[in-house]
Amino acid sequence: MSAEELKKIEKWGRFELELDGPREGNPYREVSLKGKFRRKNREVEVEGFYDGDGSYKLRFTPDRLGKWCYETISDREELDGRWGKFRCVEPSEGNHGPVRVEDKVHFAYADGSPYYPVGTTCYAWIHQKESLQEETLEELKESPFNKIRSCVFPKHYAFNKNEPLYHPFQKGEGEERDFSRPNPEFFRHLEEQVERLGELGIQLDLILFHPYDRWGYAEMGKEADDRYLRYVVARLNSYHNVWWSLANEYDLLEEKSTADWDRFFKIIQENDPVGHLRSIHNCREFYDHNKPWVTHLSVQSQDKFDVTDWREEYGKPVVVDECGYEGNNGYGWGSLPPKELIRRLWKVATTGGFPAAHGETYLDPDDVLWWSKGGKLKGESPKRIAFLREIFERAPAKLKPCALGGWDASAAGIEEDFYLLYFGIDQPARKELDLPSGHRYEIEVIDTWGMTVDPLGGEFSGSVELGLPGKPYQALRITRV
Amino acid sequence: MSAEELKKIEKWGRFELELDGPREGNPYREVSLKGKFRRKNREVEVEGFYDGDGSYKLRFTPDRLGKWCYETISDREELDGRWGKFRCVEPSEGNHGPVRVEDKVHFAYADGSPYYPVGTTCYAWIHQKESLQEETLEELKESPFNKIRSCVFPKHYAFNKNEPLYHPFQKGEGEERDFSRPNPEFFRHLEEQVERLGELGIQLDLILFHPYDRWGYAEMGKEADDRYLRYVVARLNSYHNVWWSLANEYDLLEEKSTADWDRFFKIIQENDPVGHLRSIHNCREFYDHNKPWVTHLSVQSQDKFDVTDWREEYGKPVVVDECGYEGNNGYGWGSLPPKELIRRLWKVATTGGFPAAHGETYLDPDDVLWWSKGGKLKGESPKRIAFLREIFERAPAKLKPCALGGWDASAAGIEEDFYLLYFGIDQPARKELDLPSGHRYEIEVIDTWGMTVDPLGGEFSGSVELGLPGKPYQALRITRV
Numbered sequence: 014m015s016a017e018e019l020k021k022i023e024k025w026g027r028f029e030l031e032l033d034g035p036r037e038g039n040p041y042r043e044v045s046l047k048g049k050f051r052r053k054n055r056e057v058e059v060e061g062f063y064d065g066d067g068s069y070k071l072r073f074t075p076d077r078l079g080k081w082c083y084e085t086i087s088d089r090e091e092l093d094g095r096w097g098k099f100r101c102v103e104p105s106e107g108n109h110g111p112v113r114v115e116d117k118v119h120f121a122y123a124d125g126s127p128y129y130p131v132g133t134t135c136y137a138w139i140h141q142k143e144s145l146q147e148e149t150l151e152e153l154k155e156s157p158f159n160k161i162r163s164c165v166f167p168k169h170y171a172f173n174k175n176e177p178l179y180h181p182f183q184k185g186e187g188e189e190r191d192f193s194r195p196n197p198e199f200f201r202h203l204e205e206q207v208e209r210l211g212e213l214g215i216q217l218d219l220i221l222f223h224p225y226d227r228w229g230y231a232e233m234g235k236e237a238d239d240r241y242l243r244y245v246v247a248r249l250n251s252y253h254n255v256w257w258s259l260a261n262e263y264d265l266l267e268e269k270s271t272a273d274w275d276r277f278f279k280i281i282q283e284n285d286p287v288g289h290l291r292s293i294h295n296c297r298e299f300y301d302h303n304k305p306w307v308t309h310l311s312v313q314s315q316d317k318f319d320v321t322d323w324r325e326e327y328g329k330p331v332v333v334d335e336c337g338y339e340g341n342n343g344y345g346w347g348s349l350p351p352k353e354l355i356r357r358l359w360k361v362a363t364t365g366g367f368p369a370a371h372g373e374t375y376l377d378p379d380d381v382l383w384w385s386k387g388g389k390l391k392g393e394s395p396k397r398i399a400f401l402r403e404i405f406e407r408a409p410a411k412l413k414p415c416a417l418g419g420w421d422a423s424a425a426g427i428e429e430d431f432y433l434l435y436f437g438i439d440q441p442a443r444k445e446l447d448l449p450s451g452h453r454y455e456i457e458v459i460d461t462w463g464m465t466v467d468p469l470g471g472e473f474s475g476s477v478e479l480g481l482p483g484k485p486y487q488a489l490r491i492t493r494v
Numbered sequence: 495m496s497a498e499e500l501k502k503i504e505k506w507g508r509f510e511l512e513l514d515g516p517r518e519g520n521p522y523r524e525v526s527l528k529g530k531f532r533r534k535n536r537e538v539e540v541e542g543f544y545d546g547d548g549s550y551k552l553r554f555t556p557d558r559l560g561k562w563c564y565e566t567i568s569d570r571e572e573l574d575g576r577w578g579k580f581r582c583v584e585p586s587e588g589n590h591g592p593v594r595v596e597d598k599v600h601f602a603y604a605d606g607s608p609y610y611p612v613g614t615t616c617y618a619w620i621h622q623k624e625s626l627q628e629e630t631l632e633e634l635k636e637s638p639f640n641k642i643r644s645c646v647f648p649k650h651y652a653f654n655k656n657e658p659l660y661h662p663f664q665k666g667e668g669e670e671r672d673f674s675r676p677n678p679e680f681f682r683h684l685e686e687q688v689e690r691l692g693e694l695g696i697q698l699d700l701i702l703f704h705p706y707d708r709w710g711y712a713e714m715g716k717e718a719d720d721r722y723l724r725y726v727v728a729r730l731n732s733y734h735n736v737w738w739s740l741a742n743e744y745d746l747l748e749e750k751s752t753a754d755w756d757r758f759f760k761i762i763q764e765n766d767p768v769g770h771l772r773s774i775h776n777c778r779e780f781y782d783h784n785k786p787w788v789t790h791l792s793v794q795s796q797d798k799f800d801v802t803d804w805r806e807e808y809g810k811p812v813v814v815d816e817c818g819y820e821g822n823n824g825y826g827w828g829s830l831p832p833k834e835l836i837r838r839l840w841k842v843a844t845t846g847g848f849p850a851a852h853g854e855t856y857l858d859p860d861d862v863l864w865w866s867k868g869g870k871l872k873g874e875s876p877k878r879i880a881f882l883r884e885i886f887e888r889a890p891a892k893l894k895p896c897a898l899g900g901w902d903a904s905a906a907g908i909e910e911d912f913y914l915l916y917f918g919i920d921q922p923a924r925k926e927l928d929l930p931s932g933h934r935y936e937i938e939v940i941d942t943w944g945m946t947v948d949p950l951g952g953e954f955s956g957s958v959e960l961g962l963p964g965k966p967y968q969a970l971r972i973t974r975v
Contacts, residue, residue, distance in 0.1 A: 341921050341922055341923035342923070343923060343924035343925050343962070344902060345900075345902020345903070348902075348917070348920035348921050348922040349921070350920075350921050376923050376924065419826075421826020421827070421829075422826070439826055439830065439831075440829050440830070441823070442823070442857050443822075443824035483822040484831075485834075
């Protein structure tokens with residue numbers, strides 16, 4: 014077959030090989046299948062997986078243009094020694110590849126385009142009825158969010174007592190789940206939703222474990238945990254918009270030790286040739302984010318926002334993805350007024366972190382709270398988050414925390430060139446600033462709640478005293494002329 | 495002379511003996527004068543002071559009813575060996591004596607009546623022109639405050655560049671002050687204002703040192719510092735409404751060491767037979783409030799309100815007397831919206847501390863900012879502070895931090911009997927509570943900003959789920975039936 018006739022797979026797209034194989038016994042754990050993918054001196058090994066009904070699959074994401082060949086390795090003759098070729102071609106428009114850490118504390122897509130995470134949280138939306146999932150996707154399409162946090166496992170918690178649409182594992186004896194038999198129907202559904210999120214430009218921060226459980230998923234045991242992780246990685250690592258979030262509130266999963274989390278990270282790292290982002294989300298105490306397998310911080314904090322210190326201490330991007338949700342559900346983590354959520358997000362963004370912590374927890378007659386089930390956004394924060402995103406995406410990439418604002422105004426910027434100062438709850442009617450000498454600046458007052466940008470007019474240099482509107486939630490954008 | 499003819503001095507009132515003495519040299523430092531006051535087996539020694547123009551004074555506050563006698567001791571013949579008697583009689587109405595620590599972490603007047611500090615801050619009001627001081631006193635009269643923080647020394651700082659009405663020390667060579675010669679005119683004026691505050695029921699937290707200085711008061715040297723303290727204590731310890739605040743922002747007085755502060759505390763302790771309250775106010779780091787001469791914490795914090803921990807750690811009353819002021823002056827410490835100040839004060843009050851941190855810093859065309867110069871109150875917080883004071887003064891005395899509210903609502907109360915829960919910025923529309931078993935309770939919703947109290951109606955017991963208004967700044971008052 015000539016080069017022209019080779020199957021074409023776009024860069025950061027997905028090659029999939031489907032093979033027929035044994036159905037007897039428990040193919041999920043009794044059959045091994047791997048693929049070796051080669052391009053010149055680059056060789057990548059991936060695990061395959063059993064998709065039920067005698068179907069075995071190998072998925073692979075090529076990250077270099079040109080001709081790739083592959084062969085399969087299996088302990089079953091019918092799956093072993095299969096080989097073939099394909100050609101990796103330019104990615105289609107809108108496919109920027111997976112998100113990477115860039116310059117230690119920032120993010121970018123694999124093709125180099127900047128990525129500024131602005132995220133929301135719907136823990137169990139993929140477990141709700143189809144029509145609700147459609148509503149959620151419809152809502153996400155119109156939303157400012159380019160990241161979402163969601164769990165593989167269903168959730169048992171306040172306002173979340175319903176059974177899932179599909180279970181990630183098949184039914185076993187009695188009411189128990191069989192943790193040696195994943196449910197392909199669930200995973201095909203998950204993959205479809207991952208793909209649809211991808212089409213909306215949304216990264217899925219996929220939560221692999223969480224403590225809010227009545228089915229046993231939080232306590233499957235080491236062997237089942239490890240096999241589950243390999244299965245998920247084999248199925249999903251070829252989706253460009255997946256991030257691995259090892260847990261929601263890992264420190265509440267009392268059955269698991271630090272050694273378990275370390276091992277989980279390593280399993281993912283070894284089995285994911287794409288190197289998707291890896292993090293672990295705390296309730297109270299941080300996991301040691303210095304460990305080499307952690308790509309970025311995934312922080313819950315309801316009161317402390319020492320983002321600049323964390324960024325310094327760990328030398329990694331700081332994503333604050335939980336800081337209290339907009340709502341009124343009667344819990345401290347779910348009763349924030351929208352102004353307070355927006356304040357926290359701006360604070361995070363102007364101290365060198367990423368404000369990916371939206372969620373809504375308004376009481377609902379049908380218990381459809383966005384933070385868990387999706388549905389409709391009801392809050393006042395999303396449009397202000399769109400405004401925040403616009404401000405930060407128009408700013409130069411790779412802002413750093415700056416001292417320009419003094420102790421009482423946080424600031425992120427590019428020294429001498431550009432600054433975003435934020436005053437939070439304060440209502441200053443004036444501000445003294447020492448602008449870097451030798452340059453002239455234009456200054457705009459941003460009302461982060463009112464979503465307006467007003468130039469102060471003229472140019473400023475040296476030590477200045479600015480007149481300000483004297484109301485809360487103001488920021489300044491200072492741009493070198 | 496018969497018992498009936500003895501001069502009558504009310505308990506916690508002031509006995510004063512005036513004597514003529516030498517004028518030559520520097521009587522402030524060259525003449526010693528003491529008084530011994532005796533009643534049965536109680537003997538109290540106090541220092542006298544020179545009041546200028548050949549006048550020497552001894553002041554003493556009797557704290558036991560009945561006949562007291564005294565004699566003077568001096569190194570000058572004309573001041574030595576004078577003696578006399580007076581009778582200590584019941585205090586007049588409204589004289590409750592000095593405020594003391596009560597039950598480790600609370601306050602009460604010497605006569606046992608409860609004292610709940612609700613304070614404001616006017617650092618340099620006694621240094622402004624007379625008409626402005628009158629305005630300040632007029633305003634205080636209508637205010638909710640029963641405590642004020644003010645400095646002995648004038649202040650040099652933003653919005654505070656004017657010369658003081660009177661200097662605490664006399665003019666020396668050239669432009670320098672002579673730190674060996676206090677200015678009696680200043681102190682007589684200070685005493686008059688202390689007395690007038692006393693008539694308004696206001697405790698004066700008198701700040702003895704502070705860093706904002708252009709006259710040399712912050713760096714007088716050890717000898718002058720010590721003499722100054724003895725002079726102030728000799729003059730003022732007989733005023734029942736004085737508290738000794740060793741410093742405002744002691745940690746910014748770089749010339750003084752911990753050993754200096756320790757020594758200052760000891761000098762005051764040794765020379766003040768009344769035992770007025772003693773504290774030291776921080777900018778950043780706390781002084782070690784465990785030291786035995788510290789009677790209570792005087793805390794500045796702009797962001798951290800670990801009041802319950804501090805109360806536990808030091809076992810002393812926690813007075814938060816600076817947490818940012820209501821205003822718009824462009825500094826983080828002086829640009830709080832009134833809602834945020836009120837939130838902080840309620841937070842302090844419902845975690846076991848005392849909310850004595852009012853101050854106003856609105857820009858003014860004449861630079862008359864209440865926080866420093868007094869004048870008119872312009873803010874929206876004072877009437878909410880009056881409301882807070884009313885709520886807490888009506889509550890049982892000696893509230894303790896309680897766990898009833900969970901991590902997400904602070905609570906102070908008397909276990910099983912009474913609770914005040916506070917939700918802060920949160921806007922819960924419901925709240926689950928486990929009320930102590932075996933009792934019935936009435937519950938009222940307090941809008942701490944709107945200043946309303948609405949009964950939920952009926953009685954509650956055991957585990958309850960309450961419907962709430964779903965707006966910020968709500969509290970609950972829970973009273974056992």
